[in-house]
Amino acid sequence: MGLTDCCRRTFAFTREILRQPAKGDGDLRFSDLGFFLRFARPIWKAGVLALVATAIVSALKTVLPLSIKVFIDNILLGEAPSSDAILAGAGGLLSSLDLLIVALLALGLLTGATDLARNYLTARFREGYAFNLQTALVEHVLSFPLSYFKSQQTGYIMSRLSDDVQILQYTISQYLPQIVANALYVAFTLVILSILSLSLTFVVLAFIPLYLLVNAVFVRRIRAATHRERERQAYVSRDLQEVISGIDTVKSHAAEDREVHKVSGTLRNMVDARIKNTMLSAFSEYFRIGTMSLMLVAVIWFGGNEVLAGAMTVGDFVAFAVYIMTFAPTVNTFFAFPVVMQPALTSAARLHELFGMHGESGAAPGAGGIVPGAVQGRIEFAGVWFGYDRSDWVLHDARFVIRPGEAVAVVGRTGAGKTTLINLILRAFAPQRGTITLDGHDLMSLDPQWLRRQISIVSQDLFLFHTTIEENIRYSRPEATVEEVVEAARRAQIHDEIVRLPDGYRTIVGERGTQLSVGQRQRVAIARAFLKDAPILILDEPTSALDLQTEDLIRRTLRTLVQGRTTILISHRPSLLELADRILAVEDGRVRECRDAGPGRGLTGYGDAPLWHGA
Incomplete structure (x- = not known):
């Protein structure tokens, strides 16, 4: 492949992934997000306490860089406290190095203890929310008519039930606490930055529109790419489940190579979608990092000139620079939130679609x-x-x-x-x-x-669960006694064979009953029908x-x-x-x-x- 062909393909790939997607009917609207709040209602107290703890931790972490200003201006250089009341109070109370060290140790212990409480409360809220969501989803899907399950493959349904919930759960456990903490940290930091230097704070705020522009360009594109990736991932689960379920047929026809080729084709489609999604995220991250770098350069240039002109103290500038070094990545993460949330929003849209489907009347x-x-x-x-x-x-x-x-x-x-x-x-x-x-x-x-x-059903295509013979017979009537199970087995002419098994009625039948013969499985199903009566x-x-x-x-x-x-x-x-x-x-x-x-x-x-x- 020549250099010209390589450049042409790279340009075509870039143009394809940056193409503006059409608005899909399944896109999640902001108003739809209220639907998912219902699953948080039973555990709202843990959520509120987690937010309070997050606010306290963010506030405590924001105070830490101020110690650098106090150390440089008030302790090393011996300058008079700042004219600002808040900074003057800090400089007055921490006028010696020993007091500063003690205050930093106390601040560290308080921050660590509060952060542990925040992690515990967040975990309680996260797992409770996922439990409520998945329980409601399984209950709703099981209410679908049998025609839905007959028209969909098991692997596809399982992907919709598990993968999307896991992604949403991961988002709740990772991104949401992070975005709340970052938002609070940005708010607290902006207050302190404006106290240190109002003019430099305006320089920082001037770069915010660039972050918004990056989001406007990439959000919908990443959402559409993520939806394609999720669907193709569900197709992979569907094909793999079908191959494993039909492994006897695959091997008896020596069709391993054909099935590998079939699955690899589906995997290739998913890999292509995943690469495009990854590159879109990389492009958006590149532009955000570029914006952050420009902001740091601007702060150093403007701040350095103010120090040289005597408008800022060295301690103010160093503290401001330290805040910016932590503030800039935090702002980058904060404004990346709409982009990194696209996989979760895509999963939420797919879950909302499932919840929107009507069950049986x-x-x-x-x-x-x-x-x-x-x-x-x-x-x-x-x-x-x-x-x-x-x-x-x-x-x-x-x-x-x-x-x-x-x-x-x-x-x-x-x-x-x-x-x-x-x-x-x-x-x-x-x-x-x-x-x-x-x-x-x-x-x-x-x-x-x-x-x-x-209605009792006995068919050739019967299904036994991977549990004991007793539980399989009792499935038709869970409250039945052991004596009733045994009587049903006797009437089905299977009792004598069951008791000759090493574990009797406690024998595990294997997946779909493969540990039993066809005739035994058939009579277990008949015993189930006798018990159901x-x-x-x-x-x-x-x-x-x-x-x-x-x-x-x-x-x-x-x-x-x-x-x-x-x-x-x-x-x-x-x-x-x-x-x-x-x-x-x-x-x-x-x-x-x-x-x-x-x-x-x-x-x-x-x-x-x-x-x-x-x-």
């Missing part, structure tokens, strides 16, 4: 969802139309009734809409037309949590991955489980279809009653194809 306390007194189990689809894309309907005018205590099998080819029926009953999605009712109540008017407590049961391909011997064992277990419950069975296994009283066939988006079913009855099929073909 009736999912939040007091939302008004209907809670019927009892459940008979009558489910009716009346003219239901549904499609994930309105141009492609999955269900067309579905009309059928499942009577209380009835077992109904749903069959059809892959993609016909069988699982969609289940998702609609669970309110994972809402029909675009028509209504679904439970005992005459529209599902959309019911409290979704109450609704799901009335819900009036409605959904069996979604519960034996499709099992061998015939295990399937026969589970089929006998399910025969007990379905008794007296409204049951919806999705399966292509003829042996399981014998559990059903009736069969519904889903074909081309339409639901048609096929015929009665039951033990000993032949399964001839619907149309020209067997009923269980490709279900």
Whole structure:
């Protein structure tokens, strides 16, 4: 690459990162910041005390450089105290070196003790705020409809829930205390500087507009770059989570290189965004440091001339210079605050976006969802139309009734809409037309949590938590006793196998239950359904991955489980279809009653194809 090409690329890169971004709809407005104050209300006392301690520490640190003036003018040179009342009082009280040293030691001890108290109070406020924020966020996100979680990947959701909160927490713990301390230090210092030399103080203030100009140029650009970086970081988390979750499939297909290439592409996009963000911050820091350097040069030049002209004492100038040496970096940090806050504001905007999303109707306390007194189990689809894309309907005018205590099998080819029926009953999605009712109540008017407590699900895609067998069975009813858990396991034909394990019911099943066989996991899920004892049961391909011997064992277990419950069975296994009283066939988006079913009855099929073909 030639020098010309290198210069051209550098110029193009600089022009790209300095381009003024368009104002985004998701930008956080100043008025939105009030939303985040609600999480500080329970811990406001710790916050106020931390601010008071910060003010005291800043004031004490501001006094320290005055000792240099007293040491030079009053002790070394023996000059008369200043004409200013405050400085004269300090010079009079600290007229000897011994008194000055004692005063400095006392000031140091008081400052250190107050700073320790400030750190403790700040930590209490920071951790309390993060706890309140993340608890409220998790509660809100869990109220989202199932359709949100089905449409988003786990890694992306986890990034939104953890990374943004951590960044906001870091900002509260690092930048906010720092900016408050710096603001107080600047205010106290300006008062003392004006006492030492009013004319030099005006010189210092003349540089403030330059800091404001730097912020005006870089703030929105850094905010937009940070938003891009956060989103791409979430995509990296999404892809990594997917690869790790599907590691068996990746290795069985020798696809490691492909997945590395895929992840590296996402990482490259994040790295590019991070480099641009870093360079924007570097540019803004460069201009702020340049402004600070100019201010120091101006103070030395003007102050030196005043000392030579006899308008300032040497002690005044040295004290002023020491104040400026600490004041200039503090001012630099203070005016950098709007820039360094952009990552936090970006995270706050993303969190505000999540809080702005609506949960399920009736999912939040007091939302008004209907809670019927009892459940008979009558489910009716009346003219239901549904499609994930309105141009492609999955269900067309579905009309059928499942009577209380009835077992109904749903069959059809892959993609016909069988699982969609289940998702609609669970309110994972809402029909675009028509209504679904439970005992005459529209599902959309019911409290979704109450609704799901009335339904037990056993499927091939079951989920076991990384805890004990006992806790996994009890998940459906946390208050259940050990005896009730054991009885549920007995009814699910899994108790004898559990007690033969080294730790029995205390055995850890591993992530997603990998320490158990497929049949054991299936029966643990059935035990969970027995323990829940819900009036409605959904069996979604519960034996499709099992061998015939295990399937026969589970089929006998399910025969007990379905008794007296409204049951919806999705399966292509003829042996399981014998559990059903009736069969519904889903074909081309339409639901048609096929015929009665039951033990000993032949399964001839619907149309020209067997009923269980490709279900």
